[in-house]
Amino acid sequence: xxxxxxxxxxxxxxxxxxxxxxxxxxxxxxxxxxxxxxxxxxxxxxxxxxxxxxxxxxxxxxxxxxxxxxxxxxxx
Amino acid sequence: xxxxxxxxxxxxxxxxxxxxxxxxxxxxxxxxxxxxxxxxxxxxxxxxxxxxxxxxxxxxxxxxxxxxxxxxxxxxxxxxxxxxxxxxxxxxxxxxxxxxxxxxxxxxxxxxxxxxxxxxxxxxxxxxxxxxxxxxxxxxxxxxxxxxxxxxxxxxxxxxxxxxxxxxxxxxxxxxxxxxxxxxxxxxxxxxxxxxxxxxxxxxxxxxxxxxxxxxxxxxxxxxxxxxxxxxxxxxxxxxxxxxxxxxxxxxxxxxxxxxxxxxxxxxxxxxxxxxxxxxxxxxxxxxxxxxxxxxxxxxxxxxxxxxxx
Numbered sequence: 142x143x144x145x146x147x148x149x150x151x152x153x154x155x156x157x158x159x160x161x162x163x164x165x166x167x168x169x170x171x172x173x174x175x176x177x178x179x180x181x182x183x184x185x186x187x188x189x190x191x192x193x194x195x196x197x198x199x200x201x202x203x204x205x206x207x208x209x210x211x212x213x214x215x216x217x
Numbered sequence: 218x219x220x221x222x223x224x225x226x227x228x229x230x231x232x233x234x235x236x237x238x239x240x241x242x243x244x245x246x247x248x249x250x251x252x253x254x255x256x257x258x259x260x261x262x263x264x265x266x267x268x269x270x271x272x273x274x275x276x277x278x279x280x281x282x283x284x285x286x287x288x289x290x291x292x293x294x295x296x297x298x299x300x301x302x303x304x305x306x307x308x309x310x311x312x313x314x315x316x317x318x319x320x321x322x323x324x325x326x327x328x329x330x331x332x333x334x335x336x337x338x339x340x341x342x343x344x345x346x347x348x349x350x351x352x353x354x355x356x357x358x359x360x361x362x363x364x365x366x367x368x369x370x371x372x373x374x375x376x377x378x379x380x381x382x383x384x385x386x387x388x389x390x391x392x393x394x395x396x397x398x399x400x401x402x403x404x405x406x407x408x409x410x411x412x413x414x415x416x417x418x419x420x421x422x423x424x425x426x427x428x429x430x431x432x433x434x435x436x437x438x439x440x441x442x443x444x445x446x447x448x449x450x451x452x453x454x455x456x457x458x459x460x461x462x463x464x465x466x467x468x469x470x471x472x473x474x475x476x477x478x479x480x481x482x483x484x485x486x487x488x489x490x491x492x493x494x495x496x497x498x499x500x501x502x503x504x505x506x507x508x509x510x511x512x513x514x515x516x517x518x519x520x521x522x523x524x525x526x527x
Contacts, residue, residue: 172444174444179337
């Protein structure tokens with residue numbers, strides 16, 4: 142899960158996989174803007190076949206937060 | 218005059234929406250645009266909710282036509298303003314600077330048509346799924362806070378990606394721009410800069426004068442380095458801002474130039490140090506007109522062009 146997620150984040154935000162750790166904050170550490178985050182969410186939805194309602198987007202701040210969010214949705 | 222889906226959705230005569238420009242889009246302008254058959258918009262910007270309620274009521278005193286409120290989602294008052302528009306049952310809400318998902322249910326229950334302003338296909342899709350009635354696809358030709366894509370490229374891609382009506386914004390100020398937007402698949406246009414120089418608009422005469430004087434290359438984008446690009450007319454402030462930006466000044470040092478600067482431009486007419494937000498089309502705008510003259514002029518020209526064949 143973590144490995145795949147890091148791959149997706151790195152690809153969507155155009156950074157090296159080595160820069161992406163569980164605690165990495167998309168905005169603060171990777172300088173993602175809101176448009177980048179919408180792209181990331183679309184990619185997550187596609188990969189994990191899950192619907193992420195727009196009101197949940199604010200929770201998805203770090204790699205770890207995404208993992209926990211997906212876990213709650215039954216995806217591990 | 219032909220109608221589009223947007224005319225029926227909003228209950229308006231002409232598919233022309235006025236942009237939700239902070240400090241500029243208040244009740245006088247909104248009511249004038251609505252009375253002329255378009256959709257006037259009040260900008261909530263960073264204002265407290267009671268100011269917005271007052272503006273809504275003043276607009277209702279001046280027009281019985283539909284109008285809207287633009288909510289800037291980064292505002293510290295966004296949540297309270299979101300509640301006020303629902304309480305006042307404002308016909309249309311447009312949103313900027315983010316994701317209005319958490320307010321969607323509240324607004325739909327109040328019977329409000331919700332129209333997020335989007336700068337990407339991904340956001341347009343998410344907004345459609347969240348229940349948006351239409352989207353404004355706004356290209357970076359626009360004045361104020363902008364995205365990366367141009368109107369020419371963004372509009373057809375958003376049109377292809379969603380099934381709700383798309384309103385084109387950015388770089389449109391006459392019948393040619395309207396006709397082009399229709400060709401790209403838009404059901405309406407949103408116009409900002411042209412309405413800043415309408416007779417009913419309350420901005421300082423010197424601000425209007427600068428738009429009328431502007432040439433094609435007279436707008437610049439500041440704030441790209443911080444991720445919040447803003448397009449405005451070139452002046453002493455933008456020059457200093459860009460100098461600091463190139464020299465790696467801190468966010469605070471950049472910010473100190475723009476705090477309160479829009480108010481300076483709109484209210485005080487400070488054309489040197491105010492932020493004269495305007496789109497790239499400012500260079501084409503040559504005279505101050507009434508909102509009715511603007512809208513009817515655009516529609517007449519567009520209808521003529523769209524009826525032509527080659």
